[in-house]
Each structure stands twice: as C-alpha cells, then as structure tokens.
Amino acid sequence: MNTVLTVKKRDKGRQSSLTHLRQSGAIPGVVYGYQMESTAVSLDARQFAKMLAQFGNKNVFQLDVDGKRINAVLTEVQRCALRGNVKHVDFKSINMAEELEVDIPVTVTGKAIGVADGGFLLQPNREVRIKVNPSEIPETIEVDVTDVAIGTSLYVGDIRQKYSFEILQEDDYTLVTITPPAAENVQEDTVDGTPEVIEATGKNPSDSE
Template sequence: MGTKLSAQQRESKTPNSSLTELRGKGSVPGVVYGYQTETLSVSVTEADLIKTLRESGRNGVINLDVDGKTLNVVLSDFQRDALKGSFKHVDFLAVNMSEELEVAVTVHTTGEAAGEKEGGVVNQPNREVNVKVKPSDIPDSLDVDVSALEIGDHLSVGDIRDTVSYEILDEDDFLLVSVTAPTVEEEPEETEEGAEGEAETEAAEGETSEESKEA
C-alpha cells in the first residue's frame, strides 16, 4: 500500500501566468504518465506533497487520486526553486506493481572509515546507483558500511552486489567510496642561490639608501 496524495487535473497547455498563480496559491503543477494512462497535467498541494514524500520516501509508491481515479505512481522527477527551495514542477510515473522498473537510488554511507580516523579523506564519486526492482520493494537508499576502509581502500558495486536483494544495473567497477591520504602542501625549499640573491638585493638597497642621505 502506498501513501495517498490527491491531485486535480488541469489543462495541458497552461500559460506561464496561470502556473505562477497556481504556485502562489500553494500548489505545484505536474504531469502523470506511464503504465495504462495517457499523459495528464495535474496539480497537487505542496504541503500535501511534502508530507507524502516524508512518509513514503523519495522512491516510495504513492496512491495518486486524480479526480477520483487512483493511480500507483512514483516520483520520477521534480524541479525546485533555486532560492526558495519550493517545488516548481513534479513528474509522476504510473507503474505496474507486478513488474520491475529501473530507478536511481541514493548511496548513503554508514559508519566512520578506519582510514578517516588516521587523517584520510572519504570520497564519494558516485552518489546514486541504478537498480531494477518491483515498485513495492524500491529502497529509499542503498546503505554502504565504510567502517572497515583503510587509507587506499575503496568500495565498488562489485563489493556490495551480493549484499542486496535487488539487481544493481551498474558495472562491478562502478566506484562508490574511496579513502585517500590527506594532501599535504610542502613549503618550497630555499636554495643557496636564492638566499644569496636576497642578500645581494638587501645590500644594494642599503647602498642606495646611504647615497640618498649623502646627497
């Protein structure tokens, strides 16, 4: 069972002024497409959307009620206002609950790497993996334990593929986490030639100063 969210159907070709007015009233324009449905233009109340996502998670199944018709959907994509952080647009993908689909899942690290305690730096070059799973089994995140990683160690998809119950579509060498040695900037060594040059410059400046006084 998914979390319920109500939506209202709207005209597919809505002028920008109407969309701005819609957002000003606390609603978010969006579209629904996918399994056994024509593309629908809808709007949802932003407060209800935020509450639903908190309950279901980013990848959870939502029972979207569009004017009395209920569709099983997942949040496919969204746009946020860069300054306010509010939702500007949402895309809902209607899904078949008995068939697997491909979705991106966030990689979340747990624990403190052993190498980090020694001054190492934990890097996470890829923060999402692509998985194939039934809608009801979509994980909110892929948790990766990094506590055993020493400086120079890394974790790739191949290291954790057998620890999950769903199919990861990325290759085995797809890097998730690495621990590298800290970068230390060395101060340049002063050469004898450099030191002599500085001494000559200081001496020349001294002589010039003396000549100025005599003049």
C-alpha cells in the same frame, strides 16, 4: 509503503494560469505511463511537501486522480532556483507486478580504518541505479566502510551480492574511496645523524636563537 496523494485534472493553460495556480497553494504536474495517457494535474503544495519529508521522493505514491487510484513514482521535481519551492512535478504510473529502474541514494555506515589513520573519505558517486519490484524499493543503500583503508576503495562489485535486487552499474563503479592525508610541507636535513624538521618558511628554528 504506498502514500495516497490527491491530485486533480487540470486544463493545460498559459503561463499566467500556472502562476495563478502556484499562488493559490497548488503545484502543476503531469502523470503519464502505464495504462494512462499523459494527463495534466495539480496537487496541494503543503500535502506534497509533508509527504516528501515523511517518505522521500523514492516512494511509490498512490495518486487519487479524481477518484481513480493510480500507482506512480516521481520522475522529476522542478524547483525555483531562488526560493527552492517546487514549481512542477512529473509522475510515472507503474505496473506493480513489473520491476522498474530507480536511482537510490548511498548511505555510508561505520568508521573507516583509513579515516582513523588520517585519511579522507570521498564519495564520488552518491546514488546507484537498481532494478527492483515497486513494493520493495529501499529508501537508501547502506555500505559499511569499516574495512576501507587509505589508498583503497569500495566498489559496486563489493556489495552486489548483499542485495536481492539488481544493481545496474558495473562492478568497478566507485562508491567510496579513502585518500591519504595531504603531504606536509616539510623537509628533513641531517645534522650529526639527527633529522631536523625545517618549517614551511624554509628557516631552521634554531637560526633565530
């Protein structure tokens, strides 16, 4: 889904001019890429925030650059470390007829049997890089973890054939793993053939009686 975003060309200036631009409710940025020279631009901060919230940052944006329509994707969003507001954005213009590489978030679905058995689900890698037609970029890649047991993992090789686009990571790229529950700090002692649990203090509960 293309999203039209109005941007304006701007002159590259000093830091003071960028500060003034941000104070006026705009965001400085740059557009570069397919059939376009690197161009400094500015865009409305509120409009950009609204579109990010509605469509995400993996969407194909249709930039209206002073009346000229350009298809582009976000390649970088710089934020203020303290406030979290957007300070600068980079757009890359693209050819809609050619595939491009993009990082897509991984979303876990289902209830893993390993979790039901007391294990812990870990996601060592939360994104995968895919090669896809711009008009077919997914918002997320869903992986069903229902059959993942304790001590096992789900890899790119397990999901590769489920999608029409190419996943660029190797088959052994780990998406999900289920680790066993932490070992309890107990030990067993046998008295008359009956196991007794010793508390973490090392003291037998019966000693206090």
